[in-house]
Amino acid sequence: MPIPFPNLVTNREIPLVEVVPQQIYTLDGVLSPCTLKDLLAWSSSLSLDPPKPPAKGEAERTSRRAALPSSEIASSLLSILSPYLARLDPNLKQPYLLSPNIRIYHYPPSSFFKPHYDTPQLDLTSRRLSCWTVLIYLSDGVRGGGTTFHLDTHDLPIKKNKTKNKAKMKMGEEKEKEKEKVAVTVQPKAGRILFHWHGIQRGGCLLHQGDEVLGGDKWVLRTDVLS
Template identity: 35%
Template sequence: MGKQKSQTKAVPAKAAPYVFPPSVWTGKKPRTLGPPTTLLASQILLFDSTLLAEECRALVGLFDSPSAAAGTGSSGSCPTLEPSPAARRGEAQRTNHRFSTTDASFAAALFAHTGLAAALSTHLAPTPDGRRPVGLSANIRIYRYDPGAIFGPHYDDHATDPASGLRTEWTLLVYLTGQQDGVDGGQTVFYEDHARPGPGAGAGSKERGRIVAPLSRGTALLHRHGRSCMLHEALPPTRGTKWVLRSDVVFGR
């Protein structure tokens, strides 16, 4: 009896990461950002108008459309947001929807076109070993917070940029919607003593222990992560939908 021939099973091709269209950007020349608002020195900075209103609308429109909801578009695929999985032990509860892709070209454009490259080289101090801001992580995330959605108290850790292999040091959040769009609530709150004030704390102590970043469309919020990260959380929107773009600042030599 002859030997049976082994059959090689076909391995499904892995879908290519979603790539953001260049059409989301307004203008061709890199912009210049104004000086930041410092919420806490060397910890929390805000850069207003990092993204223009039309850029925010274009990014939200990629996900908030009938084709996105169906997972199809003119190219045969469209980015879709997924509900956050249930928190495992030791993880913060999160009930927002999210999307993640690896797009080095978009990260490079976000860094250079918006003026973040020059601004961060000026306003973010080098690490003790001499590394400086050199780019943004290619791991690009989009978050959607419907009314009542939260991201509970947590810390952000360092990550490795999938494109360069370099380490990240600061979190970057860019608000794609804000108060201008009728969103109430949804602010990012930091706790100075690394503890959320309990229900028995007085109003004064709650305010003293909290740093609240206003939710303003197009504003970039930067805060340190890793061992220097402060406990923080995303409060739930009470009206409207909060959209956020997330990346991280890559440091190198």
Template identity: 30%
Template sequence: MPKKGPARKKEVPTRERYSPPPPPSWPPLTPVIPSEDLTVETILPMQILTIPKFFTAALCRIYHNFVSQSLDLTTTPGKPKRGEALRVNDRISIYDLGFAERLWNETGLKDLVAREAGEDGGKELWGGEVIGLSPNIRVYRYSKGQFFDKHYDDTASFSIGDPQVRVQTTWTLLIYLTGRSDGVRGGETVFYTEATKHTQGEEHAIEPEKGTALLHRHGAHCLLHEGRVVTEDAGVGKWVLRTDLIVGR
């Protein structure tokens, strides 16, 4: 009987680790309006704020040209997952911590958020001390006939940086890169307040205006809202850059 040799180790195929594609080379964030010249308009206290001319018209053109020519957007499926709102648009999600830091530090947003924080450092308004923006950068395009049905924005908790810091999102930030001046009609971001024993429910419609930034509270305090159908897109479409404010946890 032949001698048995050493047992061979069974080869287990290794699963390749997914590496996300490198982030794009975003254009410089210039020209911008100095932070001291930026203003906040309160649409609904503690819930909905806008920053007119957050991006200048020139910067909007630069970024619209870049995202429309350089990014490969995907059309969302017509049938949403269970519990999700129907959304018909084109979108891309990019993890880019460096761009989030630039958007926070180079646009005047950091100073503006600090000015609005109040004596408690933003605990009541922002849900804590805002330390920056989420690295989950999203770009949306809504063409004629596209929309985002009524929904709530969830909060997200994760760790970033080195050493790792635990953070949580508290407010959604939308920057409209195109709008009515480009021939876009419809596409309003509309919020609904609930009726109470003493008050009627109200509707607050924010028209997409090129360069305007919209901040709205999300998570447990989020209002029901929707992106109404774009009725005319003038061959341009409604383009939105989205991220979130993050606070330390």
């Protein structure tokens, strides 16, 4: 039997950390330890669906999960996130809204989510598309289980080279450089909130994956910011 969704108690306002400009940001320590404990208890009380074989074109995911429509939970989450949304994305439409499609993911040991893209989803009530994925990590003691993004090197901020021999780079070298990839991993620390872009501008969502959980149980609460 599910227990009621808890009241959310926040700590003082903290800095929003930029991981990749306009793409990946994190917040640590917004939720109080008591609130995290209550959120984990609430999540654990839900009836979760077992993993299903992926449909054609879908990435394999071996987590348990639940989805529940709740504008009340979305409003409660918005109350703690709204102070950060202007800094996250100055172009967001106001009033700020979160998706009422609330999702809970449980990744036990050996579970994972293979590389995939998130896509904008239409909220039928507001007629607004989702644009930022919001993942709230609820559990501590997790080994592995990071959220890893696969980027081209040109997605990362690079210091300008003041030397003038850039023009001498051969075309083949330039093409090879364009193909270089780098992985950025956000670890699932309890209380960490991860924002990552999946809107229709800025090239869309970055390819990302849920790394295999090597130990412990990873619990995640998800909603989305609406554009």
